Amino acid sequence: AQSVAQPEDQVNVAEGNPLTVKCTYSVSGNPYLFWYVQYPNRGLQFLLKYITGDNLVKGSYGFEAEFNKSQTSFHLKKPSALVSDSALYFCAVRDDQGGKLIFGQGTELSVKP
Amino acid sequence: NAGVTQTPKFRILKIGQSMTLQCAQDMNHNYMYWYRQDPGMGLKLIYYSVGAGITDKGEVPNGYNVSRSTTEDFPLRLELAAPSQTSVYFCASSYRPTGSEPQHFGDGTRLSIL
Numbered sequence: 001a002q003s004v005a006q007p008e009d010q011v012n013v014a015e016g017n018p019l020t021v022k023c024t025y026s027v028s029g030n031p032y033l034f035w036y037v038q039y040p041n042r043g044l045q046f047l048l049k050y051i052t053g054d055n056l057v058k059g060s061y062g063f064e065a066e067f068n069k070s071q072t073s074f075h076l077k078k079p080s081a082l083v084s085d086s087a088l089y090f091c092a093v094r095d096d097q098g099g100k101l102i103f104g105q106g107t108e109l110s111v112k113p
Numbered sequence: 114n115a116g117v118t119q120t121p122k123f124r125i126l127k128i129g130q131s132m133t134l135q136c137a138q139d140m141n142h143n144y145m146y147w148y149r150q151d152p153g154m155g156l157k158l159i160y161y162s163v164g165a166g167i168t169d170k171g172e173v174p175n176g177y178n179v180s181r182s183t184t185e186d187f188p189l190r191l192e193l194a195a196p197s198q199t200s201v202y203f204c205a206s207s208y209r210p211t212g213s214e215p216q217h218f219g220d221g222t223r224l225s226i227l
Contacts, residue, residue, distance in 0.1 A: 009153065032213050043117070043203055043218035044156075051213040090155065094211070100171070101216060103155040 002027045004093045006104035013081045013111050021076040021107045023091030030096040033074040035065055038088040038106075047089075050074060061085070081111045115139050119204050119219035126194045126226050134189040134222045136204030142217075144210045145187040147171075147179065149200040150221070156203065162187055163210065194226045 003026045013019045025031055032051060036044040048059025055067045065076050076089060091104040120135045138145065143164045148156040158171030162181040176198060178190045187206075191198060201223050205216040 034215055036218075041220070041223075043119075043220045044205075044216075046215040046217070049213050049215060096212070099211075100158060100161075105153055105155040 002093055002095055002099055002102045004091050004102050004104040006089075006091055006107045008107050009105075010108045010110065013109070015083055015111055015113050016080050019076075019078050019081040019085070019109065019111070021089050021091075021109060023074045023076065023104060025072050025074060025091070025093040027093055027095040027099075028097065031074075032094045032096065033065075033067065034092040034094075034101070035059065035063070035074075035076050036090045036092065036103075037061075038090065040087075044090060047076070083111050083113055085109060086111045117204055117206055117217055117219035119202075119222050121222060122220065123223045124225070126191075126224065128194060128196065128226060130194050131190065131192050132194070132224075134191075134202055134204075134224070136187045136189070136219060137185050138187075138204075138206040138217070139185065140206060140208075140217065141184065142206035142208050143184065144207045145181070146205045146207075146216065147177070147187070147189045148203045148205065149173065150203060151200050159189065159202075161210075191224075196226045198224065199226045200224060 034049045035047040050067045057065045094101045117138045146161045147159040157173045160179040162168045201221045203221045204219045207216045
């Protein structure tokens with residue numbers, strides 16, 4: 001069965017510092033991995049996705065994600081955080097056998113000036 | 114571009130009342146989904162549809178019904194509202210249901226059952 005875990009409910013970062021939001025997954029085949037961002041009172045917005053190929057994926061708003069097959073992880077990163085990055089971030093996984101998209105529980109990112 | 118549009122944005126219901134949450138997409142996507150979001154629980158799939166006239170249950174379908182008479186619309190109905198259905202409901206759509214295709218989300222309906 002597919003599963004995805006975001007081990008941190010909240011991440012606090014100072015503006016200008018690098019940020020990491022963690023995600024680990026479990027699928028039976030090859031994974032398709034996604035990061036979404038949710039701003040207050042809005043829906044989820046697609047940030048980036050991993051298919052196969054480069055282990056470092058670049059997405060919207062300066063975010064990137066690092067895929068690590070041996071650690072079954074897909075951590076979201078940004079070199080320099082902005083206050084406007086404060087939001088709820090969701091990792092999601094789908095297997096290559098036609099399975100449903102499974103979401104993690106979300107990580108609240110707070111960037112302080 | 115409108116994308117996925119959900120109405121209403123907010124609603125308060127009394128226990129036992131019924132209502133329909135509306136969802137429409139203008140991207141000609143065949144696949145549509147309804148999720149509920151509860152704090153700390155991520156998103157749970159309620160129902161999904163692979164095209165007009167075809168729907169199927171997701172992870173948490175009890176207490177809900179759906180229909181899909183057109184490609185554009187995918188309404189979610191609550192027949193007898195219960196406090197456990199207090200949640201934020203999101204509709205999403207995608208061109209394909211598999212692989213690397215991302216889903217596109219509406220802004221949600223915030224529903225309180227009192």
